[in-house]
Amino acid sequence: MTDQRIDTDALVVGAGIAGLQSALDLADRGYKVLLVEKTASIGGKMIALSKVFPTMDCASCITTPRMSSAAHHDNITTWTYTDVDSIAPDGTAFTAHLTRKARYVDEDLCIGCRLCEYACPVELPHEFEGNMGARRAAYIPFGTAIPQKALIDIDACVYCGKCEKACPTDAIDFGQEPVSVTVHARSVVIATGFETTPLDAKKEYRGGVAANVISALDMERLLSPNGPYGRVLRPSDGKIPDSVAYVQCAGSRDETLGVPYCSRVCCMYAIKQTMLLSGSLPLADITVYYMDIRAFGKGYEQFYQTARSMGINFVKAKVARIEEEPNGDLRLRVEIIEEDGRVTEAVHDLVVLSVGLKPGDDPRRFIGVDLDQYGFVASPEPKLDATLTSMPGVAAAGTAIGPKDIVDSIVEASAAATKIATYLGPPPNSPQVPEDGLAVDVREIKAGDALAVAGRSEVQRG
């Protein structure tokens, strides 16, 4: 292992949409930012989504410009495939130890031509595609990845050397080793994001066992124009589904799973997906089994009502269990909460579990901030300053603080940037508040006195 040292104003941990936004806001302000990401591309979960509610913009169209802006910003250094091992206060700032993992590809030489990928004989399930598509052992993480640099999955590599021969720039380097880096950062933003609750959390739903019980994140890939199949097919046999069921709160609002909280986004992403499905599968029946529909954000309720008027079948019900039929269909035992309260069975050929959100990483692994009982970063001032942490100079943003949608994550990321900028003090060459240029009456009012403004006499007294 070799050693590098680097100084930065802000170390942003996590390059999903929240980390990207915090980094961009700080960089636009004139601070130097080091943005680190543990996976091989920036973009986080958002870049894998199909479209986003309630505007139905394609997710790539909204995410890629952010990714690109960050990657090209003069004040941002982006390191992907980098682990944060520790961050500790060192008196005036923070000392962070990072590991830049070995890609086995020289990032400076790689031109992203993918010839290594085409040459590689090893086929593996593609994580980015919810393991539905395939990738090679030498690969670029996905089409819109940034950087467009290959890496080699060394655990799966058969060392055939074909990639090495195919590479036109001699970028393949099987001798590459991880690099330890010590970073002196004046501040830190934690934007470590979320993971979905496990597909098999509720054994009775057969997630992870029955091929046609998939997670909503998998459905995002199926619905993506550049997804694994290019259209919606069910995984077991490639059949075009005629009947799709959504099981809401399949991982949230459930004490037994240790996730008693609401995950905030599942109602809306399910509604969005059903609308997209009814576009791509106009003949399919789509049913959503739910407890409460929580369409609380700006424009969300209207979005929900649109879905209802499109004929999506919303049923207030509890799904007790799911059984797999020999032909891959799924038999749901459902307790209808409304109507006659009957317990009934329904057969669907594809079931989507609306899995919940849990912390994407345990920040305590590398930094001593306080967390709540579920592992989300806790603010000492949750009402007035939600992005603060228990450590001065450390802010948090997005789903690292708790489940939330993209809009709220982006707003919060900008708020976190404000907290960090406040902590750091103005960057060099910042303009000062002009002494003149203010109307006389206002300038001369001292802060406290101004409250008691009683009219002209007091205003002019100054």
Place this chain on the structure above:
Amino acid sequence: MAERRSKPKGADKATPATPATRATPQQPVRGEKVGVYVCHCGGNISDVVDVDRVATEASQLEGVAVARHIMFMCSDEGQKAIVDDIEALGLDRVVVAACTPKLHEATFRRALQRGGMNPYLFLPANIREQASWAHPHSPKAATEKAIALVRAAVAKAEMLEPLDKVRVAAVHRSLVIGGGVAGLRAALDLARQGVGVTLIEKSPFLGGRSVQLHTVFPTEDPARPLVHRLIDEVKAERNVSILTNTEVVALTGYVGDFTITLRTTPRGVSRDLRKSAEAIAACPVKVANEFNDGIDERKAIYQPYPGSEPDLPAIDWATCTRCGDCLTAAGAGIDLNAEPVETRIEAGAIVVATGFDHYQPRPGEYGYAASPRVVTLPQVHRMLDPEGPTGGRLEIDGRVPRSVAFIHCVGSRQIEGVDEPGPAGKLHEYCSRVCCTATLQAANELRKKYPDTAVYDLYRDIRTYGRDQEPYYVDSSKKGVVFMRFANEDRPKVEVVEGANYPLKVTVTDTLTFGAEIEVPVDLVILSVGVQPRDISEFIDMTHAPVGADGFLLEVHPKLRPVESAIPGLLLAGTVQAPMDITESTSAASAAAAKVTALLASDHVEMEPFVAKVDPSRCDGCGLCLDACHYAGAIALQDVEIEEGVVEKRAYVNPVACKGCGACVPSCPVSALDVASWEIDQYKAMIDAITAQPLIAGAR
């Protein structure tokens, strides 16, 4: 033509301190090496439009050096293709055929810049919204249309001229409108980052709606100490001037340099007032007390609660009779003859944090106004406040109610044909976001405080979505709150029953008990009223800030620019934009502060150069364009030395005040006006390009 244009004389207030830089006028150079890039948009375009054909057709156009089609032009790969081609092929114009320029025009301009080109030599052709999405079932015709659009774009692109951004000297101060939690949070964040703040509040007191609560969810912290902590922090900042009783009455200028006229209504009371209690007691006027949501009365000289900010009464001039009794009782510190004062300030950016109003139920809506026993949740909040008018006791006619029913979604999630539109003729179709948790918080408190009181909760969906909010729902069930769910179209009815044991009867078709019609006898009905936009129409008229269909101020894009108004320099904080709780409002305010500081990060602000321009060789100074212009100070007649010793009037466009609307262009009888990059000759070329080939008739 350029040499003859001298600098305008008598630069006035509207002229930027830093002169606006313009393209160095020169003989326009036609583009000869155009790069054309056709985007698949991951299928959004290529599923309908034959992008390969579009690129092939484009490559055969005169002046086109290269034409490619790429999966996502906005991705790094797409942008890199542009940069690489600029370097390798020496492109002099770039056309990207992709989505609406609203999304990525800026992205591609930056790519040109990285490639060393002037960013305004880029032109978008929208073949998504205008071709693939418009004609999803006619792929051939959509392809033909896309080709025509690209042909037109190339024709125009060849005529584009390099432009430079307009630079405006920025005032490093801001105006924050609204003294609730969002405004306070924004003011504090700005001041702490070195941006001067004038914080104005329309009412005589700071704190907004939050100080009317007694505890906040989910922390259960007392509300007023929480808000006052924030107020104290704002007051401690040297850079903040706070004006209560103050409104914006006029606004001119633009991002970086707004001039705002404020009107401060006198408080009528000064710090010399020592005998507040005596003065208030002496006042003979009684009016509904808005701080307690009308459940009690206040005087014309009043203070909402002890320790309010400022900790001084104020006079409500709308109801004061100027009888002088208060002054007689107090002896000093009251001035009934004070006049409003107007103040002019300058600000580089404005944070709008004017907050919300509670939905006001119509008389008869769920029995509202038909019975004093039908109240709103905000009123109940005041009753449950230990420092409130009832000392924290929920009492009706002096008695604790035996049975209470909450009804959710009053004034929220309204449905056409079921609900009646409000006075503005609009339904509140949106969810008000905060009422579910606030209702269950109150329901729990009632069960705890009055274990003998039965609590019913009539709802549609329980939306306790936020951090630590779900426990309110779980607890309320455990505490014995009885939930009943009504269908969207089948609302509960509230009737006054004379002489019965319980004065109110609520009838609900409860879908949780298989649609049974249930009659619930109660002493009190509590309406969970929603959040509605506050009337800030005067401010909207002044600023032209866009308003959404829901009546709240509209952001540019919910994800790309969630706290920015389309009016440059105008930022949104809190419930002026949408219903939000306190946490969400303060986060939005901090985010708005981030945008202000980025905007004012240097001593100038840059604006797009798409403004009107005058050809002084044609202009004869007739002045007709001045009448056509919609924006103050955008066009003026200036003395120009047209040749040695000869001075004549010529039109001059102030590029900062001009919005590039083009209203002046057709007014000019000698065609001396044009808008940069939207020039008449360019349009002619586009039309010629489109009509050069007939579209295939009946193509499918």
